[in-house]
Amino acid sequence: MGIIPSRNLEEQRRERDGIVYFDRGRIEAQTGRAYERYAIQTHFVQVGEDQAALVERYVRPLYQPGDVLSFGAKVMAMCVGSVRRRDEVKPGFWAKALWRFAGINHTGVGMHEPYKLQLVIDQVGLPRMLLAAFLSAVTKPFGVKGVFYRVCGQGVGGIDGFYTRSSFPIYHDLALLNPPNPDKLCEELCGKTGIPVVLMDANDLQRDQLGKCNAFPLTDAEVQDALRDNPSGQGDELTPLILIRPV
Numbered sequence: 001m002g003i004i005p006s007r008n009l010e011e012q013r014r015e016r017d018g019i020v021y022f023d024r025g026r027i028e029a030q031t032g033r034a035y036e037r038y039a040i041q042t043h044f045v046q047v048g049e050d051q052a053a054l055v056e057r058y059v060r061p062l063y064q065p066g067d068v069l070s071f072g073a074k075v076m077a078m079c080v081g082s083v084r085r086r087d088e089v090k091p092g093f094w095a096k097a098l099w100r101f102a103g104i105n106h107t108g109v110g111m112h113e114p115y116k117l118q119l120v121i122d123q124v125g126l127p128r129m130l131l132a133a134f135l136s137a138v139t140k141p142f143g144v145k146g147v148f149y150r151v152c153g154q155g156v157g158g159i160d161g162f163y164t165r166s167s168f169p170i171y172h173d174l175a176l177l178n179p180p181n182p183d184k185l186c187e188e189l190c191g192k193t194g195i196p197v198v199l200m201d202a203n204d205l206q207r208d209q210l211g212k213c214n215a216f217p218l219t220d221a222e223v224q225d226a227l228r229d230n231p232s233g234q235g236d237e238l239t240p241l242i243l244i245r246p247v
Contacts, residue, residue, distance in 0.1 A: 182211025
């Protein structure tokens, strides 16, 4: 099992029909199956854009029969309006009191911001958030990480945004939530484009599969194999669409 990567972004960079993409190299799975992955660069997607139009614009010129598409959860959230603006969130007592003690999650980003912590309370309820915070506090001295997110569940780890240091000003006052009904969104997108779709929230340490269409030919384990080195890169690369080509 191995990865055959290009050395840097300039070596990876390709362009076809005006579409810029990055050849992330071939990756081999434990099963012996191999996949080529192409990270497709898009413009900065705004709230309310049409996800099928994005696929037709950026993916269609590179698509070959047998390819499948990994669609980034953050861009899908923008498309379907699964967002919260700062002025829509009203931090209460507990969010204001506890945010200073919040840790960071596996992505290096945490809830140490009262507005973001309030989003957690809004999503899972105050009792569950308090239980998660308590269990996180008592297990942290033993080196146990991620307890807060596991106890909260319900996609809390997918809350993104409210970053005052983000290079994208829109994220200073905008938070993204995992889009609802992910399987349905994948099914609808596949129906409109004819390209099998899986919805992923991926980073360098973890690849969370949120949903996929019924026609998606890879198993969940095969999806993890194909994306295990996070070919989408970091957010500022603007490569949320990964075309996976089984070899």
